[in-house]
Amino acid sequence: MTDMGQPLFDDAAGPLVRPYAVTRGRTMGAGHELDMLTLVVTVTPGPRLRYLEPEYSEIVRLCRDAQSVAEVSAHLNLPLAVTKILVGDLITEGLLNFRSPATSDFDNGIAVSDDLNILQAVLAGIRKL
Numbered sequence: 692m693t694d695m696g697q698p699l700f701d702d703a704a705g706p707l708v709r710p711y712a713v714t715r716g717r718t719m720g721a722g723h724e725l726d727m728l729t730l731v732v733t734v735t736p737g738p739r740l741r742y743l744e745p746e747y748s749e750i751v752r753l754c755r756d757a758q759s760v761a762e763v764s765a766h767l768n769l770p771l772a773v774t775k776i777l778v779g780d781l782i783t784e785g786l787l788n789f790r791s792p793a794t795s796d797f798d799n800g801i802a803v804s805d806d807l808n809i810l811q812a813v814l815a816g817i818r819k820l
Contacts, residue, residue, distance in 0.1 A: 725775045727761040728792040737786045746777055751786055 733754045740748060746767060753766055764774035781787040 724791065725760055725779060725789065726792055727759065727764075727771055729760050729789050730757045730792075731760060731763065731778055731782070731787045731789045732757040734786055734788055738784065740786065741784060742780070747781060750774075750777060750781060754787055 731750075731754050733751055737751075740751060742748075746769070749767060750763055753763055758766075760774055760778055761771065763778060764771045767774060769777075778787060778789075782789055
């Protein structure tokens with residue numbers, strides 16, 4: 692047992708609250724396609740935070756300025772999968788807005804650009820070599 696005021700973690704053992712406890716046992720998010728590069732920002736004025744867990748209020752505080760999901764994960768010191776679930780909960784509640792990164796079309800694992808001018812410039816540069 693810990694005394695009042697002592698942290699619930701041990702440097703050697705890590706946090707005593709396991710990630711599955713933070714997400715209440717969930718392994719899937721609220722259906723939002725969140726990438727590690729997805730930007731999230733707090734909605735102002737936003738609805739009242741209904742969650743009591745400290746991770747949720749910390750995410751809302753961190754996202755006053757736009758943050759990527761990876762940055763939020765690093766600040767919280769939580770696995771990315773856990774952070775995606777928590778951020779998804781806040782998006783569903785209307786507390787966060789999100790913008791997914793621009794996607795590229797892929798053909799056999801190689802990104803295909805829609806801008807033919809860029810491809811022509813690259814080809815011209817290669818020919819000069």
